[in-house]
Amino acid sequence: MKKTGILNSQLSGLIAALGHKDQVMIGDAGMPIPQGVTIVDLAVCAGVPTFAQVLNAVLGEMCVEHFDAAEETAGNNPEIWALLQKSLPDVPYDTMSHEKLKEKSAGVKFAIRTGECTPFANVILRSGVVF
Known part of the structure; x- marks a missing residue:
């Protein structure tokens, strides 16, 4: 049994399999996930x-080079905006309309559904490299 970090086996494995530039979405409970995208429903x-x-658990295991x-x-x-700025202080980012973010989520490798029930608590993270 894993002692630290993400214990959810599906999520841990998906993060471990990420390559450079792969994208992951963390979304609130109401964020629609496009058909065909793997969902980790937490x-x-x-x-x-x-x-x-x-977000904090994922950032403990994932190198992020950019977020949307x-x-x-x-x-x-x-x-949530302050949390993103605090958690990813030196990471470049882009903002776009919520509709555009939903469209962009069709290209993520997987999406994580949280129990968050506040508006616009969604982010797309792009995987970086640690070397």
């Missing part, structure tokens, strides 16, 4: 687990 009930808990977020996040969910 949602237990409203608010469990939170977007912040999942909805431009609506800063104004409509300043707590």
